[in-house]
Amino acid sequence: xxxxxxxTASCPIPIAEYPEVTxxxxxxxxxxxxxxxxxxxxxxxxxxxxxxxxxxxxDPPEGRLAFTTDSHVITPIFFPxxxxxxxxxxxxxxxxxxxGAKPLWLxxxxxxxxxxxxEDLWRVVSSMADAASIASVSIVTGDTKVVDRGKGDGIYINxxxxxxxxxxxxxxxxxxxxxxxxxxxxxxxxxxxxxMAVREGMDLHIPVESDLAPLHHLSxxxxxxGLDVHCMRxxxxxGLASGLNEMAAASDSTICIVEDLIPIREEVLGACEILxxxxxxxxxxxxxxxVLPEDQVERALAIxxxxxxxxxxxxxxxxxxxxxxxxxxxxxGSERIVDMLSGEQLPRIx
Amino acid sequence: xxxxxxxTASCPIPIAEYPEVTxxxxxxxxxxxxxxxxxxxxxxxxxxxxxxxxxxxxDPPEGRLAFTTDSHVITPIFFPxxxxxxxxxxxxxxxxxxxGAKPLWLxxxxxxxxxxxxEDLWRVVSSMADAASIASVSIVTGDTKVVDRGKGDGIYINxxxxxxxxxxxxxxxxxxxxxxxxxxxxxxxxxxxxxMAVREGMDLHIPVESDLAPLHHLSxxxxxxGLDVHCMRxxxxxGLASGLNEMAAASDSTICIVEDLIPIREEVLGACEILxxxxxxxxxxxxxxxVLPEDQVERALAIxxxxxxxxxxxxxxxxxxxxxxxxxxxxxGSERIVDMLSGEQLPRIx
Numbered sequence: 001x002x003x004x005x006x007x008t009a010s011c012p013i014p015i016a017e018y019p020e021v022t023x024x025x026x027x028x029x030x031x032x033x034x035x036x037x038x039x040x041x042x043x044x045x046x047x048x049x050x051x052x053x054x055x056x057x058x059d060p061p062e063g064r065l066a067f068t069t070d071s072h073v074i075t076p077i078f079f080p081x082x083x084x085x086x087x088x089x090x091x092x093x094x095x096x097x098x099x100g101a102k103p104l105w106l107x108x109x110x111x112x113x114x115x116x117x118x119e120d121l122w123r124v125v126s127s128m129a130d131a132a133s134i135a136s137v138s139i140v141t142g143d144t145k146v147v148d149r150g151k152g153d154g155i156y157i158n159x160x161x162x163x164x165x166x167x168x169x170x171x172x173x174x175x176x177x178x179x180x181x182x183x184x185x186x187x188x189x190x191x192x193x194x195x196m197a198v199r200e201g202m203d204l205h206i207p208v209e210s211d212l213a214p215l216h217h218l219s220x221x222x223x224x225x226g227l228d229v230h231c232m233r234x235x236x237x238x239g240l241a242s243g244l245n246e247m248a249a250a251s252d253s254t255i256c257i258v259e260d261l262i263p264i265r266e267e268v269l270g271a272c273e274i275l276x277x278x279x280x281x282x283x284x285x286x287x288x289x290x291v292l293p294e295d296q297v298e299r300a301l302a303i304x305x306x307x308x309x310x311x312x313x314x315x316x317x318x319x320x321x322x323x324x325x326x327x328x329x330x331x332x333g334s335e336r337i338v339d340m341l342s343g344e345q346l347p348r349i350x
Numbered sequence: 351x352x353x354x355x356x357x358t359a360s361c362p363i364p365i366a367e368y369p370e371v372t373x374x375x376x377x378x379x380x381x382x383x384x385x386x387x388x389x390x391x392x393x394x395x396x397x398x399x400x401x402x403x404x405x406x407x408x409d410p411p412e413g414r415l416a417f418t419t420d421s422h423v424i425t426p427i428f429f430p431x432x433x434x435x436x437x438x439x440x441x442x443x444x445x446x447x448x449x450g451a452k453p454l455w456l457x458x459x460x461x462x463x464x465x466x467x468x469e470d471l472w473r474v475v476s477s478m479a480d481a482a483s484i485a486s487v488s489i490v491t492g493d494t495k496v497v498d499r500g501k502g503d504g505i506y507i508n509x510x511x512x513x514x515x516x517x518x519x520x521x522x523x524x525x526x527x528x529x530x531x532x533x534x535x536x537x538x539x540x541x542x543x544x545x546m547a548v549r550e551g552m553d554l555h556i557p558v559e560s561d562l563a564p565l566h567h568l569s570x571x572x573x574x575x576g577l578d579v580h581c582m583r584x585x586x587x588x589g590l591a592s593g594l595n596e597m598a599a600a601s602d603s604t605i606c607i608v609e610d611l612i613p614i615r616e617e618v619l620g621a622c623e624i625l626x627x628x629x630x631x632x633x634x635x636x637x638x639x640x641v642l643p644e645d646q647v648e649r650a651l652a653i654x655x656x657x658x659x660x661x662x663x664x665x666x667x668x669x670x671x672x673x674x675x676x677x678x679x680x681x682x683g684s685e686r687i688v689d690m691l692s693g694e695q696l697p698r699i700x
Contacts, residue, residue: 023693023697027587028588029592030690030692031693054583055511057451058416059415060414060415061410063410065512067405067490067491068406069458069510071460095404095405098405099405099407101407105417107418109420111423111508143508145421146697147423147503152501153501156461156497160459163405236378238378239378283378341378342379342381343374345377347376
């Protein structure tokens with residue numbers, strides 16, 4: 001979203017008159033209604049929104065409902081491979097997809113800081129609309145608040161999402177069994193490294209772009225083909241290590257992974273070395289781990305690759321709980337515990 | 351929530367060890383999981399949450415779905431008559447109620463500032479749990495982010511909500527007709543004045559408490575009795591004037607109200623005079639306007655009063671669109687236009 005389009009010229013709020021968000025844009029008066037009616041409703045065009053009521057009223061989908069929320073506080077808000085707008089849409093879509101749901105509807109809650117450039121808001125909102133369109137979801141309800149200068153950081157976006165879980169689909173850590181196999185959908189660490197490279201002003205020899213992407217088509221393809229998916233987890237904050245630890249802890253089992261099988265790009269490994277990061281803990285925004293029975297592995301990998309996840313591969317398996325929730329075997333055969341991170345490695349990565 | 355209970359002693363996170371929220375509490379590691387598992391899940395006990403998955407999976411209710419969201423950035427976070435926790439629950443419940451929905455499930459997204467007192471977080475979270483319990487809704491999914499010191503303001507809370515709209519219920523500005531009557535559920539202006547009194551350090555002769563309250567039992571009682579409610583609107587940011595203007599604009603009609611009929615407490619009027627506020631624009635958090643046919647008015651008022659809204663009364667009626675969306679007739683018979691506020695009167699009131 002950061003290139004090619006002139007966001008000053010196309011902004012529905014005249015930037016010459018309102019170059020920045022003011023407190024009044026969140027005050028409930030005409031300026032707030034202008035912002036909502038002229039900017040938000042110019043790109044978020046779901047029928048529910050257009051009634052300008054307190055909420056959207058929607059026909060229920062078939063199946064059960066999945067419901068999830070995420071606030072997005074990433075800095076910088078524009079980064080290689082994405083921006084906070086696309087992130088806020090795909091982040092919530094991916095959480096729904098991990099429940100086995102088809103994402104349907106999103107809410108959008110903006111917390112803007114007084115002084116935030118109007119053009120940047122338009123870029124972000126346009127990017128949200130594009131992402132929603134790509135993922136075939138509708139942003140059906142929203143809210144805008146403005147906080148005083150110095151009490152925010154430009155823009156925070158909360159999205160909540162509703163999806164439909166088809167009958168018969170039951171996905172969660174409670175279904176993980178010893179003997180199950182763990183698959184990863186692609187190479188890890190690019191989102192976190194792309195953000196840190198910008199923040200640290202690193203001049204990477206090979207630039208790293210975020211892996212930000214929607215995952216719902218991958219999960220849908222697996223489920224549509226009738227695969228008996230036991231659990232899925234997107235590997236966001238805390239990275240692969242945290243995702244695996246969460247699944248292992250919630251299923252009272254041990255997940256054993258093989259170091260050499262985990263796909264990581266050379267340039268990501270290089271940047272991790274410079275920054276002192278362990279790539280297992282670096283955040284991703286378009287990668288997930290998948291747990292399913294051994295006899296479904298080849299079909300799952302074929303489906304993921306067919307859907308464009310060329311690097312999808314098996315990285316380990318589930319054992320009965322022993323010494324630790326997650327264990328990694330190295331190339332020379334030694335095993336080490338992969339702990340949950342105790343503090344935080346990368347603040348404000350999503 | 352602000353008195354009576356020792357929140358230091360009861361806090362599930364040891365305050366001696368973690369007196370303040372740290373960046374690591376949002377980092378995806380063990381501290382974040384501790385905060386979620388020990389504090390959040392100790393009071394938010396819906397089955398969906400306990401699976402510790404990316405989202406909640408829920409059996410669909412009967413009827414259509416209502417979906418709404420609100421971010422809460424109020425300052426101060428503790429105020430006479432409430433706090434940001436109860437506000438974040440009732441605010442979203444009320445938006446659902448205004449759609450004619452029975453509120454069912456909420457999400458909770460916290461944006462915490464590094465350094466926010468752990469005890470205050472526990473007070474707020476406890477208050478949310480109490481409010482959810484009072485209103486018979488479940489907080490089923492959540493998210494916690496931490497931003498660096500100086501990039502937030504203690505705590506912001508987004509809640510999104512899902513409710514069920516019974517078959518046959520159709521509420522919205524599209525149903526407003528000339529001849530309809532406008533009812534208000536109680537006296538106006540107390541929420542805004544209670545907040546401003548704290549902020550300005552005003553020593554009010556008669557203290558003003560926020561009117562913060564859930565409204566779903568009132569809307570449910572009206573609908574359960576089969577009243578043909580055309581539209582409802584809670585009178586939050588921008589107050590009565592903005593709520594009426596929104597309804598009038600969205601229905602292409604004029605709403606005419608009578609000044610003397612609008613219930614306002616003496617102490618609120620007095621504080622408004624001192625602060626230079628027009629009470630019509632002051633925010634409420636437990637009041638709504640109701641539009642319905644003339645022949646239903648007496649029954650509606652009887653139901654509202656039976657439910658405890660003693661001051662519910664008729665304040666005006668709907669006419670075909672003429673000179674302005676909202677007109678107010680004074681005691682001496684003169685009429686004036688009640689405009690939408692152009693800027694903002696009370697920043698960060700919700």
